[in-house]
Amino acid sequence: MELLHFNGPVWRPPFEATSQLLQVTAGCSHHRCKFCSLYGTQKFRMSPMEEIEEDLKVIQVYQPRAHRVFLTGANPMVLTFNRLADIALLIRKYLRDGQPTIGCFARITDISRKTEEELRNLRQLGFDYISIGTESGDDDVLVRMNKGYLSADIVEQCHRLDDAGIHYNLTYLTGLAGQGLGNRNAIRTAHVFSQIHPASVNFVSLTLFQDSILYDEVKRGEYTPATEHERIDELVTLIQNLNCKTQLIGNTVSNPVTFTGGLPADRDLLIHDLQAAKAALSEDNLEQYRMNIKSL
Numbered sequence: 533m534e535l536l537h538f539n540g541p542v543w544r545p546p547f548e549a550t551s552q553l554l555q556v557t558a559g560c561s562h563h564r565c566k567f568c569s570l571y572g573t574q575k576f577r578m579s580p581m582e583e584i585e586e587d588l589k590v591i592q593v594y595q596p597r598a599h600r601v602f603l604t605g606a607n608p609m610v611l612t613f614n615r616l617a618d619i620a621l622l623i624r625k626y627l628r629d630g631q632p633t634i635g636c637f638a639r640i641t642d643i644s645r646k647t648e649e650e651l652r653n654l655r656q657l658g659f660d661y662i663s664i665g666t667e668s669g670d671d672d673v674l675v676r677m678n679k680g681y682l683s684a685d686i687v688e689q690c691h692r693l694d695d696a697g698i699h700y701n702l703t704y705l706t707g708l709a710g711q712g713l714g715n716r717n718a719i720r721t722a723h724v725f726s727q728i729h730p731a732s733v734n735f736v737s738l739t740l741f742q743d744s745i746l747y748d749e750v751k752r753g754e755y756t757p758a759t760e761h762e763r764i765d766e767l768v769t770l771i772q773n774l775n776c777k778t779q780l781i782g783n784t785v786s787n788p789v790t791f792t793g794g795l796p797a798d799r800d801l802l803i804h805d806l807q808a809a810k811a812a813l814s815e816d817n818l819e820q821y822r823m824n825i826k827s828l
């Protein structure tokens with residue numbers, strides 16, 4: 533049996549669960565966000581084109597009608613336009629029957645390095661519904677966490693994706709601002725996300741593991757994580773203030789209170805359910821839940 537090439541940890545958004553995975557990069561080209569331990573010691577690596585083609589030959593045998601291909605690695609969008617185009621053409625060559633669209637994680641800085649024409653061509657080549665780990669729209673949080681861009685960059689680059697017709701999913705990392713700052717983070721982020729058009733916002737609640745920089749800051753008393761009840765209040769504030777048509781997806785293991793719904797239609801219901809969960813679940817129970825999370 534032929535095996536596909538995978539180096540190091542592989543992550544994908546929950547809604548890509550049925551997508552065919554294809555490794556084109558491994559690790560993260562940025563690798564500096566303080567809260568992140570997703571890729572461990574994995575160094576950023578670009579897959580040789582021969583390796584990608586070998587994998588596509590295997591996929592052609594087992595998933596010839598794949599309708600969606602998710603390119604793995606923290607930010608394949610960092611690859612040059614020419615390389616991404618070559619990958620897309622290979623996917624078309626080997627998976628002609630399924631005519632798959634192509635998804636991947638992207639950093640805001642990866643998008644800024646592409647021209648308008650390149651973005652439009654990527655859309656024509658099948659790239660759509662890409663996932664951007666924005667985490668926050670609060671500049672103080674973005675700087676504190678070494679994200680490498682500011683809220684104005686999020687707005688500018690997402691507008692460029694809008695213009696190119698590329699839909700995008702954003703991630704919001706609940707609790708990231710730290711204790712006492714969640715509501716500010718939510719209001720500032722809602723202001724930023726309301727200026728753009730995310731197809732969905734994926735909610736992950738901050739869960740620190742030992743190999744992150746932020747974990748060490750907690751141990752040194754330099755950062756205090758938000759309480760669990762505070763995080764629910766933060767979500768309520770964000771949902772109250774978010775003025776765009778989008779899907780909210782909070783169903784990963786990091787969310788002790790799961791929720792999904794569309795804005796604006798489900799706004800009141802989502803807020804009601806979150807507030808009811810806060811009233812029903814003690815802080816101790818919720819903290820215990822988070823302490824038992826072994827992996828995201």
Ligand code: SF4
Pocket residue numbers: 560561562563564565568569570571606639665
């Ligand atoms: S959060 Fe994303 S961009 Fe930041 S280090 Fe982790 S994988 Fe890289």
